[in-house]
Amino acid sequence: MTKLPYVFIHPMLGSDDAWAAFLAELPNGTRNPELLSQLANSPQFDEFDQRLPWFFPAESNCGSLQNKGERAVIVFSADISPDNHEALTALESQLRQASRKLALAASSSIKLPASGTWDYLLIDASHARSLPPYNLLGMASRTVIGITGLHTQNDREWTLANASSFSTGEYLLARSAMPGKADMTKLKLLKLLSLIEGDASTSDLEDIFREESKLSYSLLRLVNSAAMSPRSPITSFGQAINLLGRRQLQRWLQLLVYSDPNNGQHPTPLLPKAAARGRLIELLCSRLPLDPALEHPEDMAFMIGTFSLLDVLLNMPMSEILNQLPLPELAQQALGELEGPFGKLLSAVCAVEKRELTVASEKLDALGISPEIYLDTQLTAISWAAKIRPAN
Structure with missing residues (x-):
């Protein structure tokens, strides 16, 4: 594997199946602010619909993202390692004072925050589906919810019925278990x-x-x-x-x-x-x-x-x-x-x-x-x- 990690871009689907957001991810435990800066400064970045949010990992936050306004949403993990806790807490405080858009990547081992605490909540489908009924519906009153880790069409249908604004599209790679009628x-x-x-x-x-x-x-x-x-x-x-x-x-x-x-x-x-x-x-x-x-x-x-x-x-x-x-x-x-x-x-x-x-x-x-x-x-x-x- 290369010394610097890759940055991967995932289009996220809205309720109408059109692309509604973009998630920039790195392999777990890695950071690459230089490459995220290249992304943010690319002329191609500004060719995208500027109404759609982009989610960037807080661990690789870079100054170039600050110029993107509400398009650049900084994602903090609910499950922060002790080594990064102090630095990320300071960064979160700084960004909140600057009125930046922030997202929380939920963890199944940590209680969800109160609605409105974060602008966005990113939550894995398996975690979301284990929550008590109406939990996400209450959260969605003041927080935009995105679901990740969808592996089946059933996951997708569940997210659409449970207050999700957008989701990742892993489920699109799975063939139906039921044979369909020939088109x-x-x-x-x-x-x-x-x-x-x-x-x-x-x-x-x-x-x-x-x-x-x-x-x-x-x-x-x-x-x-x-x-x-x-x-x-x-x-x-x-x-x-x-x-x-x-x-x-x-x-x-x-x-x-x-x-x-x-x-x-x-x-x-x-x-x-x-x-x-x-x-x-x-x-x-x-x-x-x-x-x-x-x-x-x-x-x-x-x-x-x-x-x-x-x-x-x-x-x-x-x-x-x-x-x-x-x-x-x-x-x-x-x-x-x-x-x-x-x-x-x-x-x-x-x-x-x-x-x-x-x-x-x-x-x-x-x-x-x-x-x-x-x-x-x-x-x-x-x-x-x-x-x-x-x-x-």
């Missing part, structure tokens, strides 16, 4: 993706859109989103091909599977996650030991990142999905086995999203990706994905 629109989209990967003709692609009008509607909403921002609206599949080109359009088709085919008003939260994964792996692929003869490695990297959540979306084993897609062996290896250079990077990204931060740090370090590079790449990828909001 014909998504099955046709898999056929479309298969045609694209097989370099099918434009007329063959257009036939799929004629069969399923919802796909065409959703695609046009997606390519006209803020992330694309065309000078004039794209109004047809043919126009999209002419303006974007097949390679660029292919990327949007890869994301289309995560979009709501009915009205686009409530897209699955897997859409921005898949977009961020695709962009992140694309940006980092130049750091991987790839065969110089590999053509367009960035395109393959983006595809691997976006396709890596298809098993969750379709509630199907990845092996079954890969049987339907004519992907190159390198992509099959990455998606099916988490092996090869792309697979090892994907494995590290999955560990980050599960909030297995020490494991993620070791995997990234083994790939030769420094904390500084990974932080900058996270910001770029998450900022890009945050702009993908299908136009009304």
Whole structure:
């Protein structure tokens, strides 16, 4: 592991499944104020919606955060080690005098504070669910509550019914235990993706859109989103091909599977996650030991990142999905086995999203990706994905 720890950024979901906050974390017991200062001073930080709070660990507090006003919320742990108690108590007093926004990360071994004592309360789902009924509802009258450590859809549903304003998204990585009914629109989209990967003709692609009008509607909403921002609206599949080109359009088709085919008003939260994964792996692929003869490695990297959540979306084993897609062996290896250079990077990204931060740090370090590079790449990828909001 590197001498300086990594900083990991986790988008947090609001009640509408859109990103509503961001949590910056380091592996337990580590601090890196220098890297947090790099984050706060990055021009990309100011590209995010400035109404959304960012949570930063108090142990790594840095002066740069003071210029971010209410966007930067400093998180103190209820379970402070004796070695840090005096310094963190002094810091808390200083920040309270400066009227800064503060959060408490609750501990199951310590009683919750009174409502209004802290601006925000971050509490693990297992701890929250063990509390007496209505405890969080009373707390929420004067304190904004965020839930962390959600591992199932049931955890997510519980938080929405119990006064939570936002939560982390580990549960998005878990497939449902119940087999779902096949979604014909998504099955046709898999056929479309298969045609694209097989370099099918434009007329063959257009036939799929004629069969399923919802796909065409959703695609046009997606390519006209803020992330694309065309000078004039794209109004047809043919126009999209002419303006974007097949390679660029292919990327949007890869994301289309995560979009709501009915009205686009409530897209699955897997859409921005898949977009961020695709962009992140694309940006980092130049750091991987790839065969110089590999053509367009960035395109393959983006595809691997976006396709890596298809098993969750379709509630199907990845092996079954890969049987339907004519992907190159390198992509099959990455998606099916988490092996090869792309697979090892994907494995590290999955560990980050599960909030297995020490494991993620070791995997990234083994790939030769420094904390500084990974932080900058996270910001770029998450900022890009945050702009993908299908136009009304």
